Amino acid sequence: MLKDVSCQIEEHKIIGLIGRNGAGKSTFLNILAGHIKPTAGKVTIYQDNPFNSITTATNTMFIEEGMTFPNGNNIARILEIAKCFYPNWQQELAEKLLQYVGISLNGLYDKLSKGQRSTFNLVYGLSARCAITLLDEPMNGMDEAVRADMYRAILKEYIAYPRTIIISSHHLKEIEHLIEEILLINNGQVALHKELEEVQQFAVRLIGQPEQLEPYRNHALFERNEGPLAEIIVEKKYFNGHSSIQSEAVSASDVCKYVTANRMGGIDDVFK
């Protein structure tokens, strides 16, 4: 699933873990959380291998869709147990957030809808105030309004109590305002690991006559040649300006899309 992944993540940053479905984001988070033992390579968190490490377990919060809580417990009981596990547990915050989103303390976790379950998981994850907070697609199933509120809650909690947050998403646009760095995983490898602003400056879209764009073709991340004008996306370092080639900025989300695209011409290739 993952191969040749080499990266270093500094503390107290919010990292966006981006990649297409099946790229290896969840595997990566599972390894960091110590839930999966890597078959090769080395992972170090707090000078320790996270797999079977007590240090990792007490300092790490891993929120994922499939997480489970002991069967048959109501929400209040789950919070009570959390209080024993996590030294920084914020009971008041958890209760207030749940009340705000309309999740009753007396209800059963198993009876929550998919979206409510995600919301509860995230509230749980934030309230634990763990030094390392891993959020795997935390907004899955939530409706639009709750999502916006929950992103805001992550930000406010981060400001109140800075911690390392890795948040995975296949939708960069949604988390762009929240993150400091992008870690882009593609086919089990790190495709990009840069500050958000660097990714925004990474590539440029060139539009012009096909023959003018010819010299850039061997560097193309993407190219389209339909109609009178051709379009090529290249890393910015390859383009030094040209009077009759129009150049445009490429958003971070588009950069991620093109860097991880399987086909040079995108969907248009299929219709050729």
Place this chain on the structure above:
Amino acid sequence: MNLNIDGTTPIYVQIAEWLRNEILAERLVADSKVYSQYQLAELFNINPATAGKGLTLLLEEEILYKKRGLGMFVTAQAKEMILQKRRGETLQQLARELVVEARRLAVTDDELIELVQKMQRGE
């Protein structure tokens, strides 16, 4: 507070621009304290590090100065510097675009000047 989030103008650049506008509008005056990176983060719903980059940019441009432990403040020459820069760059850029568009539409020089004068008179 709205940011352009099409992802092509870095957010920190927009934060710096918003602060420059606050200074131009005199909502932030010389020697007054500007918002901290955390206040900006809350206000614009962005990562505090990003807000910090916006402040650093203005620090480098000497539009802000730092008082150790107290935060960042507006320099005495801030407004004048922003005005000069805007006149030099922004206004020229807008004028360039105006001229290009006018040519494209075959508007004559006289017609264009007349249009600008009309605007100035508020017609």
